Structures are given as C-alpha cells and as structure tokens.
C-alpha cells in the first residue's frame with residue numbers, strides 16, 4: 183500500500199511517502215525552493231517522494247492531508263463573533279488560507295492524477311500525534327502535541343495503544359503556549375516561525391527574575407490540562423499575525439525591541455523569563471497528564487516540541503521518564519503524521535517501523551557529486567573510507583572547519599551529520615571563529631555537540647538518548663572547559679547522541695577525532711548560511727564552500743582542499759547576513 187502525506191499553506195511544507203508502512207522518503211519543500219519554512223504547495227517534495235519510491239501518482243492508494251478544514255467551525259465562528267469588530271482583521275488573515283484549503287483536494291488530485299476520493303483530511307494535531315506515537319519505540323504512551331494553532335486546537339492530550347490514538351482533551355485558540363512564545367518573540371524583534379529557536383538561545387544569557395512574575399501572570403493553569411492566556415495582552419487572536427501583542431504588553435514590559443537593533447540585557451531577561459514560564463507551565467501540565475494516563479512514556483510533537491530546553495526538563499523533572507520527540511516536530515511532521523494516521527488508524531494496519539534516525543531525505547548519486555566538482559574545474563581527491571576518516575579527523579583535530587555532505591539528507595530542521603558543517607568543540611573562541619568565517623549567526627546562538635551515545639554520561643549530566651538535538655542537558659562541570667564551544671551560556675548542550683548503527687560514518691569520524699584529541703565530541707552545525715535552508719544539492723554545498731572561509735569539503739568520497747582552490751574560483755566571501 184502506497185500512502186502519500188502532504189502538508190502546506192501554513193509553514194514548513196513537506197511530503198512523506200510510505201510503502202507498506204515504511205517511510206521511503208520524507209522531505210521539506212524548503213530544501214528545493216531554497217526559502218526557509220516555505221509554506222507553498224510541496225510539488226518538489228512530492229515529486230522527490232514519488233521518484234524515490236519509483237512510483238507514479240496513479241500508484242498511490244491514499245493521500246493524507248495534515249489539516250481538516252471541516253472541524254471546529256462552530257468554535258471559530260463563536261470566537262469571531264465574540265471579538266467583533268476587531269476579529270474582522272483575523273477573518274481577513276484566515277480567509278485566503280481557508281480558500282486554498284477548500285481547494286486542496288482538487289489541487290492534489292490534479293497534480294497527482296488521482297481521484298479526489300483517495301485524499302483524506304487528517305486533523306492537524308492528530309497528524310502531529312501520529313507523527314510521534316506511531317513511530318515511537320512505545321507500544322503504549324501518553325501523547326502531547328502543542329504548537330501555535332491547528333484548525334483551532336493549540337494543545338492536544340491523547341493516549342496511544344498499538345495502532346490506535348485516542349484523544350483525551352484539547353486546549354483551543356487563542357490559549358496557545360506556541361503563540362505566546364511567538365508573541366513575546368515578536369516583541370523581542372524576532373520573526374515567528376523560525377525566531378523561536380533564537381529566543382530560546384538568547385534566554386540562556388538572561389536572568390528570568392525581573393520579568394518572571396509579569397509574564398507568568400499572562401498564563402493561568404486551570405487544572406485538568408487546561409490553561410488560559412490573558413487576552414488583554416494579545417492582539418494575534420483578533421488581528422492575526424499582522425499584529426501580535428496589545429499596548430498592554432508594552433505597558434507591562436516596556437518598549438519592544440526593533441528587529442536587528444541592539445540586543446540589551448532587558449531583552450535577555452525577558453527571553454529568560456518567557457522560556458522559564460513556558461517550561462514551568464508545561465511541567466505543571468505534565469504532572470496532571472501523568473496522573474491522568476498513569477504511564478511514564480510520553481511522545482511529543484508540534485512546533486513547541488522543538489524547544490529542546492523544555493524537553494530536557496520534561497525528561498529530567500517530570501514523571502515521564504521515557505520520551506520520544508518527533509525530529510521534525512514543526513509542521514513538516516504534518517505530512518509524516520497524516521500518512522501514518524491513515525496507515526495505522528484509518529486502515530488499521532499494525533505498526534512496523536520505529537524511527538531511530540532522521541535520514542529520510544534524498545541521497546545524491548556518487549557520479550553527480552563528482553560531476554559537480556569537475557564542472558567547477560576544481561582539483562579533488564577520491565578517498566576510500568579509511569582515508570576519508572583519517573583526513574577529516576586530522577583536519578578537525580587541527581581546528582579546521584569542514585563541510586560534511588554524505589548519504590541521505592536529514593528530515594527536520596537539524597543537520598545530524600549528513601549535511602553538516604563540523605569543527606572541534608574547542609577552544610572557546612571556536613564559536614566566534616565559526617560565526618565570523620562561515621555561519622554569520624547571532625553570537626548568542628549555541629552550537630550543538632555530537633557524541634557517541636556511549637559517551638553521553640561522560641560529558642553531560644543525563645544519559646537518556648538524545649538523537650535529534652532535542653534534549654538539552656547540563657554539561658558536566660569538569661567537561662565545560664573541555665568542550666567550551668558547544669557549552670552554552672547556562673552550561674548546557676543541545677546534545678546529539680549517536681548510535682553507530684544510525685550513522686556509522688559520522689560515528690566513526692567522532693571516534694577518530696576522539697582518538698586524536700582525547701575529546702569524543704564534535705561541534706555540528708547545519709550546512710547552511712545566510713538564512714538558507716540546509717543544503718540539498720552538491721552545487722549548493724560547493725557554492726557555500728567557495729563563498730565562505732571553510733577549509734575542506736567532503737562531498738561523499740570526494741574531497742576538495744581549500745588550499746588547492748585557485749583564488750579565481752573563490753566567491754569573494756559571503757555576505758554577513760544573519761540566518
């Protein structure tokens with residue numbers, strides 16, 4: 183049975199193909215159209231999925247779409263009436279999306295050449311729920327999903343057993359921890375859908391105390407999993423994403439920061455307070471949820487599921503001791519979850535796939551990698567596995583910065599060792615060096631450590647696996663000076679713990695680096711600069727390598743040494759934009 187999952191018209195458009203319950207491909211549209219978080223119809227992602235499955239549209243048995251425009255209409259209408267006339271702004275904002283969604287079945291049907299009857303809507307948060315639970319290692323688990331908003335749901339509590347998901351309760355718009363986070367992020371001068379991660383990084387520099395009570399006052403936890411935001415501080419619930427917060431928030435916190443203006447201590451403190459408020463509220467909700475479900479297993483998805491600091495506190499402080507977070511927890515998981523919802527819940531098929539890594543994107547053939555380098559007229563070496571590991575590890579041990587492009591592209595926003603820029607996690611100045619020479623990011627954003635899972639407890643204060651950089655742990659005090667470039671301002675790391683079977687080449691590279699340096703950790707940042715999505719094609723990787731101050735590029739088994747690139751081939755340095 184061939185099932186395609188699709189999500190679009192929000193952000194992070196993506197497609198997923200399942201053949202007999204196994205994921206053949208899952209990929210975001212942004213990788214093809216080169217615009218981060220793009221929400222357009224994922225025609226490239228769909229084509230890629232079909233190509234990888236060697237299928238035509240007519241071979242599909244079913245298509246799942248991650249949104250059900252028919253649900254919660256009554257609640258939406260009541261909300262609009264309650265907040266008239268301001269809510270007319272919201273109506274405007276949603277009307278175009280509503281039009282596109284009404285036409286979506288026809289659009290998918292004509293694009294694929296299938297009957298519209300094969301296309302099924304899956305409720306947004308059920309798609310998020312399915313994206314985590316059905317591929318988790320758990321036979322049964324509590325399921326928590328939260329984001330900005332789906333059709334009208336912002337938070338879902340459910341439970342999963344075998345191939346069934348059952349809703350327990352929901353929280354509805356405008357009461358949304360995701361939108362609260364985006365709103366204060368906007369106040370701090372960050373764009374929503376992408377800026378939230380920056381706010382999380384900034385929070386580590388601040389002291390939550392001066393603003394904690396003020397922001398905590400915006401959220402009332404009612405019990406039974408319900409919470410309410412004080413709508414007098416919001417604008418997004420009546421004006422949509424054109425205007426996020428009311429003048430009352432400015433009265434509470436002071437003037438908002440303008441985008442790209444100087445970052446102040448006050449902004450850091452507000453970010454820290456926001457982060458802590460969300461953490462504390464989620465931990466309170468988890469207490470209730472655990473009492474309700476009486477399980478210690480939890481799966482998480484939805485955009486706020488990318489908040490690795492919250493996730494780290496859940497695994498360490500809540501009663502849930504086993505946690506699976508979907509690596510593409512943002513709306514990209516909508517396509518993945520919609521496909522699995524059809525396979526397991528609608529068609530009743532048994533579960534047969536456990537997600538242990540995120541290498542579900544396309545792979546570029548070897549010949550294409552070589553042809554890309556030759557087309558540029560560059561010298562290169564062809565390395566066998568052993569020579570490649572030795573060359574790369576030697577460079578890394580010498581403090582060089584390398585591009586590492588291998589195998590299948592990662593699904594989800596984190597590069598996990600197949601489309602990565604790598605360097606040593608020391609000295610402390612490596613972070614600034616990497617930013618100045620290659621990444622050009624805001625200085626407050628952390629870089630992540632990758633390490634073999636067997637070494638996790640040696641460097642960090644928790645040993646629960648964190649394969650997707652979605653759990654944040656304290657760095658052990660004695661290791662903070664050993665890996666200072668991946669030790670964030672609050673002495674934590676956004677850890678990627680790696681099992682050898684999930685990525686033997688990358689695992690072996692870290693170990694080889696460890697043999698040379700005594701440090702079994704690499705700094706791993708995604709292969710992208712200047713606000714681009716992660717590199718999909720070798721041409722993009724090569725362009726980046728020639729435009730930025732990187733020392734070497736490993737495109738599969740082909741190695742290009744910057745020292746042997748003639749100056750005429752260099753792109754003159756990258757623009758110093760922030761991504």
Ligand SMILES: [Fe+2]
Pocket residue numbers: 306310329330331332484485512513
């Ligand atoms: Fe979502």
